[in-house]
Amino acid sequence: MIPLQLFTALFLPWLLGIAWLRLGWRQVARGTGPLVLGYAYLLGILVTTLVMRLWDAVGLKQAFWPLAGLLLCLTLLGFWQGRHLPWKEGGTLGRSIPHFQNPWQKGLFALLIAFLTLRFVNLGLEILWRPLYPWDAWTTWAPRAQVWFTLKELVTFVDSATWLHNPSNEIYTIPAWHYPKTISLIQLWISLALEGWDDSLINLPWLFCAGALGLAFYGQLRYWNLTPLTSLLGTYLLLSLPLLNTHIALAGYADLWLATTYSLAGMAFLQWLRTGDSQQGGLALLLALACPLIKREGLIWILTFLPPLLIAHLSFRTMLLTGAGGLASMVAWYMAGGIRIGELEITPDVIQIPSLGRFELALSPVWEPFYQNLFVMGNWHLLWYLIIGVLALSALRIISHRQLLVGFSFIGSGLIVVFVTFFLTSNAAWAEYYTSINRILLHLVPILWFYILVLLQQSYAGNGLRPSSSLPAKKS
Incomplete structure (x- = not known):
C-alpha cells in the first residue's frame, strides 16, 4: 500500500x-x-x-x-x-516530437x-x-x-x-x-x-x-x-x-526550488515580452509571485522583473526621463538620510525590510572568493568563462536591438542583486567563508544560461535580429 x-x-x-x-x-x-x-x-x-x-x-x-x-x-x-482539446497526433505532444534531416x-x-x-x-x-x-x-x-x-x-x-x-x-x-x-x-x-x-x-x-x-x-x-x-x-x-x-x-x-521557480518565471516573462503570449505572461506572473513562498530572497528577485518591463514598453525618451527622475530621487533620498516607515528602514547605513531582515551597508571588496568559486573551483565547469566571452563579443548587438537589451536588463538586474548582496552589505561574510555565494548564484544561473543560448542563436546562428524586428516601444 x-x-x-x-x-x-x-x-x-x-x-x-x-x-x-x-x-x-x-x-x-x-x-x-x-x-x-x-x-x-x-x-x-x-x-x-x-x-x-x-x-x-x-x-x-x-x-x-x-x-x-x-x-x-x-x-x-x-x-x-x-x-475537446487536441492532445494526440498534431496536438501538444505530437508537435513536440523532434524531426531530423540528418x-x-x-x-x-x-x-x-x-x-x-x-x-x-x-x-x-x-x-x-x-x-x-x-x-x-x-x-x-x-x-x-x-x-x-x-x-x-x-x-x-x-x-x-x-x-x-x-x-x-x-x-x-x-x-x-x-x-x-x-x-x-x-x-x-x-x-x-x-x-x-x-x-x-x-x-x-x-x-x-x-x-x-x-x-x-x-x-x-x-x-x-x-x-x-x-x-x-x-x-x-x-x-x-x-x-x-x-x-x-x-x-x-530550498535553493533548487527557488532557482527553478525564478528561472521558469523569467523564461516565461521574456517569452511574453517577445511575443505577447498571454499564456506565457500568466506563467510568469504566477511563478514570480510564488518566489517569496519558497525563500525570503524571492521578494528581492521579484524586483528584477521591473527593468525589462520598463525597457520593453517605454520609448527611449521616456526611459531617459525615468532614469533622470530615479537618479534625482536617489540624491534626495541620500541627502535626507534615507526613509523610515514603521519597521521599514532604508538609509545610507542600513537596509531593514520586514520579513526579509536587517543588513548593515558597507563596501566589502570580496573579489577573491568570487574569482575562486567562479573561475578556479569546479562548481560551474567553464560556464562563467563562456558567459563573459559571449556577453563581451555581443555587447554592440545587445545595445542595438531592444529585444536583446530587454533580456540583458533582466539578467543584469539579477547580477546587480548579487553584487549588492555580497559587496555592499554585511552578507559579505557569506562570500568570504564560501557559505552562500554559490547558492545565491544558483538562483540566477538557469535564466542566465537561457539568455546566453538565445543570444548565441540570434546573433551567430543565421537568425540574427534586424533593427526592424526590435520590440515596439510605446510613445511617450
Whole structure:
C-alpha cells in the first residue's frame, strides 16, 4: 500500500498541473509538450502545498488520502474541461516530437537523452542511499515538517525568546522559524503518503524538480525557435553543472526550488515580452509571485522583473526621463538620510525590510572568493568563462536591438542583486567563508544560461535580429 501512496504523492501533483496548464495552449507551437510537462510539475506541487495550508486553515487534520482525493477531483475537473482539446497526433505532444534531416543529429539527440537518463538515475540513487545531510535541511525544513507530521497539523513556530516566555504545547521553535513553509510542506506531503518519517524518501521531489527544470528549459528554447539538438544540448549543459547536481543529490535545501521557480518565471516573462503570449505572461506572473513562498530572497528577485518591463514598453525618451527622475530621487533620498516607515528602514547605513531582515551597508571588496568559486573551483565547469566571452563579443548587438537589451536588463538586474548582496552589505561574510555565494548564484544561473543560448542563436546562428524586428516601444 505504501508504494502506491508514494507513487500517488509524486505524480498526482504533476497530473494536476498537466490537467489545467494544457488548457492554455489551444494553439500548439514547437516545444509546447515539454514546456507544459515542466511547468505542470512545479505548479502542481505548489498548488498542493496551498491546498494543505487551506486544509489546515479550516481546522482539518493533515491526512494523505483526503488531501489526495481533493487533488484528484481538481485533476479530473481539469481534464474534463479540456476534453475537446487536441492532445494526440498534431496536438501538444505530437508537435513536440523532434524531426531530423540528418541521421547523425538523431543519433546525437538520442545519446544526450541517454546521458541525461543515466544521470538522473544516479542522482535518484544518491537521494535514496543518503540520509538527510545538508545543514538547512536538518535544522529548519525537515524538523518543522517532522513536527507537523507527528501532530498532523501545521502548528506555529516562533523565535526562542517567545517560546521560552510562553510555554505551550501549541507553539514550537527552530532557529530559522520565520522561513516560508513551502519546502517543509513538500516534505510533509511525502511523509503523509509514507505514513512515517523517512529522511531519504522525503527528498524525492528534489529529483522531480530538477526534471521539471530540464523539461521546461528545453521547451522554452524550442518555443524560441532553437533547433531540437541545440535545445537539448543546452539543457544537458545546464543539468550537468556540478553545483546544480549537488543540490539535487544532497536534497533538502530550498535553493533548487527557488532557482527553478525564478528561472521558469523569467523564461516565461521574456517569452511574453517577445511575443505577447498571454499564456506565457500568466506563467510568469504566477511563478514570480510564488518566489517569496519558497525563500525570503524571492521578494528581492521579484524586483528584477521591473527593468525589462520598463525597457520593453517605454520609448527611449521616456526611459531617459525615468532614469533622470530615479537618479534625482536617489540624491534626495541620500541627502535626507534615507526613509523610515514603521519597521521599514532604508538609509545610507542600513537596509531593514520586514520579513526579509536587517543588513548593515558597507563596501566589502570580496573579489577573491568570487574569482575562486567562479573561475578556479569546479562548481560551474567553464560556464562563467563562456558567459563573459559571449556577453563581451555581443555587447554592440545587445545595445542595438531592444529585444536583446530587454533580456540583458533582466539578467543584469539579477547580477546587480548579487553584487549588492555580497559587496555592499554585511552578507559579505557569506562570500568570504564560501557559505552562500554559490547558492545565491544558483538562483540566477538557469535564466542566465537561457539568455546566453538565445543570444548565441540570434546573433551567430543565421537568425540574427534586424533593427526592424526590435520590440515596439510605446510613445511617450
